[in-house]
Amino acid sequence: MVLRRRSVWWRLWHASALVVLLLALVLGAAAWWVHAGAAPRVGGELRLSGLQGPVTVTRDEWGVPHIRARASDEDAVYALGFVHWQDRSWQMDFQRRVVQGRLSEVLGAAALPQDRFLRTWGFQRAALSALPALSERSRGLIRAYTAGVNAAMKQGKVALEFRILRYSPEPWTEVDSLSWSKLMAYDLGGNQADEVLGTRVVSKLGRRGLNEVTAPYPAGAPTVLSADELGAVHPTPPAPVNTGPEHASRPKTGLPPATVQALQAHLNAARELGLQAVPGKGSNNWVLAGSRTASGRPILADDPHLALTSPMLWYLADLQGPTLRAIGASIPGLPSIVIGRNDRVAWGVTNVNPDVQDLYIEPEGARLSARTEVIRVKGQPDVHLRVRESRHGPIVSDVGAGEVGPRVALKWTALQPGDTTLDAFLGLNYARNWQDFTRALEKYVAPTQSFVYADVDGNTGYYAPGRIPVRKGWDGSLPVSGDGRREWQGYIPHARLPHTYNPADGLIVSANNQVVPAAYAFSLGNPRNWAEPYRAQRITELLSVRPGGLTLADVQRVQLDTVSPVWSDFRSVLLKTVPGSDLSRRALALLRGWDGNETVDSVQATLFEAWLMQLHGLAEDELETQTQMNSLSVLNQLRRNGALCAVNGQGTCAEALSGSLEAAVADLRSRLGPEPQDWTYGRLHRVASDHRAFGKVKALAWLFNHSAPTPGGTNTVNVARPQRGSYAQTHGASYRQVIDLSDMNRSVYIGSLGQDGHPLGRHADDQQGRWIAGEYLPMSTDPMDWGRTRTLQLTPDPPARTR
Template sequence: MKSPGNLTVLGKIVRPLMWIGGLALVICLVSTMAYLYSAQTSPSGKRVIKGLGDSVVITFDDADIPHIKANSPTDAVFALGYLHASERSWQLEMNRRLASGRLSEILGNDTVSIDRFIRTLGIKRAAERQFDRYPVAAKRLLQAYADGVNTGNAHLGWALPVEYFLTGSKPGHWSPTDSVAWMLMMAYDLGGNWQKELQRLELSQFLTTKQVWEITPPYDAGEPVSNLDFAKIYQDLKVFNPKPGPAEDKSKKLPSTELTSIPLPGGKDGVGSNNWVLSGKLTTSGKPLLANDPHLGLSAPAIWYFAHLNAPGLDVIGATLPGIPAVVLGRTDKLAWSFTNTGPDVQDLYIEQIDPSNPGMYRGPDGYLPFKVHQEIIDIKGSPSLNFLVKETRHGPVISDSYARAKRSIDTSRFALALRWTALDLENQSVVGLLDINRAKDLDTLKEALHKNYAPMQNVVMADLEGNIAYQAAGVAPKRVLHQGLYGVAPALGWDKQYDWNGYVPFNQLPSSNNPEQGWIATANQKIIAVNDPNPLTGDWEMPTRYDRIVQLIKARNSHDANDMKTMQADTLSLGATPLLSLFKASQSSHKLAPQALEISKTFDGDMKVDSAGALIFNAWADQLTRNLFSRLGYLFTENYGSRHFRNSLFLALQNPASPWCDNPKTNAVESCSDASNNAFDQALDYLSSQYGNDPKSWAWGKAHIAISEHRPLSKVPLLGEYFNIKTPFPGDGFSINVGRPELLKSSNPYETIQAPSLRTIYDFSDLEKSLFIYQTGQSGWVQSKLYRNMNPLWAKSEYLPLQMKPENTKRQLELTIK
């Protein structure tokens, strides 16, 4: 028993500690309250601004869309930059640092590999060279936007978005070339053909060319665009790393969003978009209907920010990209336009042979040439700076020094891999094209502006109040001739002139259409060939499942209205699933849950509804079946399964019930595809019961298929990630119109999705003020704001908000004044 004296001593120690703890708690609470009070999460009132030509009035409607009323286009884009900084400051900072290869300055060693690769590509250097060639008028607009961003960041004061405090950083200076660099990053995200080439190179070390085509099938099965035996070429040259193996692991702390991880953006199957337009002959109003839903990575906040810009010669509303001073997807009061990714092959890898007697030289067509070399220095938070050399050949930057998979694939003592990419060309002025699109008065001037779009090439579907509908593929792509050379499907030999590019496809030869007789136009990343040119723009189109379903739904009715457009965008029937249903339903299993699961499976029709147990069982079965057939490829499967869905490969293999791919190499027996299916069903039930319980009737696709808008870079940080990420059950799969591509082996939950409709828009030309939009987060980038995630429930249920130039209500007003 303690004496009273001991208790007195203890009290003397404890009481001060309690006071200190209480005082610390009070300070913490006061600081938090002061921060929440000071943080300008919904700017309003009057701000005095230096650098404006005249005052700008910004009103915010019920959907929180800002309507910028300015007396000049430069003041309008200044105000847009100001809003981007006010609402999305951290997002802008991450965009700027990513495109410049400067993430590691605030995030440390985890992002060094990203920075090194971006520096190797030379994104910021290319942007600076391209900007030098921009017209003076465009330079002024980009400078005005940059001034707006920097002013907006300065006006945030001390109460910055919390991400800055967590990383110990502050907003950096935004320059006009940062906008050009961010456009290049968007082009990179939408142009990953080189990674498919790299995959074919990797497979060629272990497989024949015929087998490689079975793993990476051509768009038209059995009809590859190149007839060359590329695997034999590589094997004869002994280009491969004599000790291949898995590439280095990426940090588990980083999100796997489209622009912040290694593997880098681009190169993912199913990353694309839908758009379609109906002429008045197919609508109840007699006026066109235009729909668009781009499928990009889900991030929090979203990559989009909606705004309305109004100034003399400028009146446009729609989706902007923080970092770029223009409406990228949207409408005026007379016309509207929409994008999907054309997906041309604008990136080629070249195997460069190093001079054995001088590693500073590489083999050219007429002898050895010196590498162009320059030094890069990456400053790393908490570590010494990294100094390294970037080499370039006549084709472009050498990526095998900085990209782990490329370095792993070849014998780097004898060869290097260089990347040729259109977007890095000096002539690229895509941001100028966007600025011109925003000022288009009619479809003719819109099409004229599209001539300036360089990269990424886009399928532009458009319409106007006169009732016209049109399509134009806009961008540059190298000329290729079917069945000549490698056609860009696999790395070419850098010293052989026959593989060099021979100019670009002229704009007037790109696919286009004006008021087609059928009364509709649709694109969904499917194969597109110009009438006057039989040579496709790539050998690696996306599967046509979404396009085919869009066409089915258009043809299912003689007349459509806006509600039908909503229904189409929400459609979740998967034509990537329906060809497998007969095998799926014929599966046999001795699993204890098999009777219930098989009964549910009998009625499954391929519709990936959020509450469907059949959809969950099917996807788990298809997943396990794919793993059964292709996991024998080892790390070449596990590293790719996720960025590649292998569904085409599965279709091809299952055409032969006795396909050798269905045989399990680990057993003495010879298994058929039916045996592989049965085994996959058993494995699926094992997995599902372990994750979702032993009652198949309670299973639902939405319990597994969670759409996650990931925050950069906090999404994988315990506790913080849950606060900053936005999650919701979601329907669809990687092949439905309402797409939700599962992550598969890229995640601990293989069926979660971070690739889905990044926005949806519908333009009704019977009254353009009836136009609609939605995306998956909210307008605000401040995590504590209710506008950070307010759209998410609507988006998940395919509901919409009005996209109006003349809204009835105003929630708040912000005036930027010169005095």
């Protein structure tokens, strides 16, 4: 979420250059002064109510807390809540305000579109319904975490953002620890966006256009599970249902432009929040059995690709209680390690992206309920929002169009009651073996993830848990009638979800590619759902070239690979382009000998990504909107001289190649000057870890944002797709881990920015340079690996009674 350019804030801070400069200087000086009082207590002793026994919190050289609780696991989680609030209080408060749809209270009317979207969908209502479904163990840990957060809040340290916006945070509640997971489920499972795009494509190009604009996953491309592994789980799958978009029995579901625009308004609001903003974003994880490693024990790697923000999403932590022993990446607000390991088991996640959302066009006469949401707006009267719901879910076509036209409802697994996903994550923290691991994942609901697994006994595995709807006779790619003919037939049973244990080839690779081959008994979604196979192919290739076995360092190099498999695919087509100017000719000459490595000092990387950026917009004139095709769809058009190459119905793909190259070099010339040899990638391609509220407010952005040149590009393993219009890297490997099961304390991890949410904090951005350079921190529970430390002792108040 950012304050909009035309908001009151923007007009105030941009009245004149002099005002901006003076305000920046004043705020800078004030920030230094304020920070002296906002810095958290990291040494000495604090007496806190709610603890059962003493807890030590030892922050290592990079600000990672190593929490040791002797009396109970609840004390360890209490301390996690305490340090989360110490270091990330603004982030935690902002995240819960997002879910609650209460941004306008503190940011003003500029945030109203986001609040309308959030209230209409009902994220907070879904979080409230999830709390009673959790196990007693989870409820106890949430209570302890909540007490720890509120104990830290009572210390009186106030983050700078609260002072700038002039409000105080409310006490933390138990439901606040569930709320952010709902936004994560949206960010990682937005099939509604595909249906809105599909509706627009069909209206402009007919149903043939669906496969043109978004190509189906290629036959023969790698799937996470092989046919052999699938056969072991589902020996006699039934014949697949004809679920293609041309299926004869599909009812007509055309929507008028005003309704499509209303649906698009929700997507636009979500993108203002940084959700689902970049096509082709994804994640990588893989696990190698001991048969493929030099040590003879498994190695597990994971790097989830998400928005790169300030502060970063993840918070590294090490928790140890009497039975809880987990280290890895947590999310402030959640009482668990989300990705990481304990002393026996390691796990990582990537997004599956099955189709778990459907848009239903409710017929006339369908029964609807209604509620009124009151949105408080800073400095303005309250806004009353009427939200209607059908039996399928909220009516999401009202925003931006009133209550006129077809009523389109959203059905989504994450809005269903009884979400026990937090039970699953807490269960993983305690898992001792594959049986514990899979039993924990039975509780998983959303968003469906590809979990890779390894343990100290040498076992490896994979599971894709979650509620995935079963559809009969339709594939969910377009809105359908809500008249009852297109209803979910339950969910895929947990035991029949895609999984494998100790696969024979000793390798599992997941990169958001298609999970299962065609023989699988169920549909996970339409064939256009999956990420292109480029990253999966490249990772598999790199992990298969060392006969002596791979080491930890080898696996790290794979995570950091910046060679473009897209360039390999496009090279022969692009180099046949007829240049339209001397500058285009010089650009082509530079590309001819390029090896595809997208380093910060590469001129060719700049040329290729700029050209690809132009080509991704190939369908925009046909669809009359900014639509980014993926690379595979563009390549299909270029190879076949497809109709989307034409502009207003005229022209060929050869002409499109010449024109797009000319547009790319003209754009680069305007940004970087007339000489191509000066167009090095790092001059344009920079990570943009921007603040969610102040990222585009120039008087404050310098204090809260963090930027630096980065390598990588579109569909490199180290994903770093440049943003159209700015070339900034806004999404990427938000966290990396490589876990060595032969010696757990040799494992490594790193985040994209730093532990500290305070912009002037010691650890605000001290991981960013290492992250860009491909370096890691020790993922170790051994104090010998922690470097210079500071220890805070938390003791019960009143003191625990001795027996």
